[in-house]
Amino acid sequence: MTDELYYRLALLLHPKITNFNAKRLVRLFGSATLVFDSEKKKEFRKELIKWNLNAISIDKELDYQIQTERELMDKEQIQALFFDQSDYPTRLLTSANYPAIFFHKGENIFNKPHILSIIGTRNITNYGIDVVKKMISEMAHEGLVIVSGLASGVDTLAHEEAIRNGVKTVAVMGHGFSLIYPSQNYKLAKNMIDSGGAIATEYAYHTTPIPQNFPTRNRIIAGLSDASLVIESKIKGGSMITASMVLNIKRDLFTVPGSIYSPNHEGCNNLIVEGLAQGVTSGGELLAKMGWTDQPLKEVQTKLFLELSEEEEEVYQLLLEVDQMGIDEINSKLTQFTPSRLASILLHMEFDGIVECKPGKIYRLIRR
Template identity: 40%
Template sequence: MPTELEYRIALTQVPQIGCVAAKTLLQHFGNATDIFKAKKSMLSAIDGIGTVRAESIKQYTDFELCSSEVAFIEKHHIQPLCLLDEAYPKRLLNCYDSPTMLYYKGEANLNQSRIVSIIGTRKNSDYGKHCVQELMESLAAHEVLIVSGLAFGIDTLAHRDALKHKLPTVAVLAHGLQTIYPAENKKLAKQMLEEGGGILTEFMSGTGPDKHNFPTRNRIVAGMADATIVVETDVKGGSMITAELANNYNRDVLAYPGKITDSRSRGCNHLIKTNKAALITSGQDVLEMMNWLPQEKKAPAQRSLFIELSADERILYDLLQPSPLHIDEINLRSQLSASAVATALLTLELQGVVASLPGKMYKLL
């Protein structure tokens, strides 16, 4: 009889069952075991599943593969994270295509209060190198988790400079944890693990760094951070895909401008020009835009009593009483739909009850 973990892994291998369908099923049943034990008629009746997917689940039998993966996980001290788990990166839960399973090795907190992803070209200039170095110097004192993809260029600089300034850093990989790609960064990955960072992937062991895996990986880089910072990139490539994903996930995107004659800055300039990224010139800009600088404590003003708050507005009002919250945290803790939260927040803003802050934070006035 397969274990719950083996059933969770199996769910990622069933044909016709992608991340969206798997998320629907896990939210419906509360565990993976009951999904595979459910009758076909029960599965097909779930919205978004239907008879084809239900049949695919009932026909899946390759649990030996899942058992082998569990053996690999245990041998290499890997932490499997299902979207039902407490340690799963909660920011990803608000992405419609949250990975069903993640495989994590390391000690960094994937739910740290401040997380930025740093992306850019594999062929950076000295200007890009300077931007990353200055950025890390600015973030060093603010307990920020640095996420990148361990690629050559900007990714490597981000990880190395994070380590230099004692910042935890996590690499999101486009392959299984049986290897490190590129091989030249094996030593860097080892150092990250030794110094409290981590390596993360949604791919099972044995999966190679195939080209089509990288755009899939990029959605994790975009979705698990509060902001994505683009240092240097041309108008086409993985960094632009990641920036687009971050915008679609309602994350902040920040970009360093560059010379109009430099192909390595064309992508950043385009993002800024089309209002898909905020222009930054320093790490201080990031801290200010994300509202991560220490705030002066003021004597609390007595709030007026509001009599005519709707039920949804009252839920958000009570949530925001202790301290400002990020939009993702509001969505998670309110247990309201995203549209209901947006409507209630807008109404509260118009009434002068709530104010929006940089970094998609909200506070009571």
């Protein structure tokens, strides 16, 4: 069966196509199916040569991998979300290098109104255990979703306490669905799904949990969330990497202070001292700082506030009035821009996922 999912998987599994190029190709061609259409490839031959992708095709080996992936998805009820469709996690679209395809088992709760990631050390202390339990019990409400990474320590306890307090929770994995890592969390992962949560990944089914996958995975934990809470972390490590990612995408960062004599709290205390994170000592305090206490709960819409430059705003407002418009017509209406400057503005907006460039240099908004 060769439908759009088949070709999206082809982009994921093709050895010469990166995540960035997969998104770029879909935007250029209009769909993954058309990326492999011989006539369409002729139309965009210049771009394909420039990107060194003019020779991409689906051979027997790749076809076998795609068919196997689909069979496993059907068998295990794995859902795929595409970056250019409305059910994709909206917050991810404003994060760094968001995945072209995002897999999950369980419910699609990625656009719920209040999403908080909880991260921290694998070597959790009794103090850390008490803090996780206290914070989650004090924050528990119907609209909250807690995201973490299913690792030992803080991650595992955050998922467990979320379930215990009736809060839906999501685990983002650094590998495919062929296994649960660590293996002792297999039952926990099942409980998360059964309680209305999800486990998710950007990786193909048989991808193994190699070390470099986990820092990469952390950008998704940060990107899915409105805010992140660090509970126990040394000055260096995965939690600090995630914290820096949170700050880079301008999301809220919180942490719980700890003993100045404990290496396990050095990272958290330093975040507060450097003014990088807000220190909190209760779940209610975090909810209040996020404005999640008195506001009615609303689903996140399929658009977020767009931070546009003045030039981009002019282009945006023009395209907002029409379904689509060619670059020459845009230039005729926005005469303050030279053709080269306008092309540069549109390219930047395309990379940010704001506009789509269709054949013939026709542009339309994909985020309104």
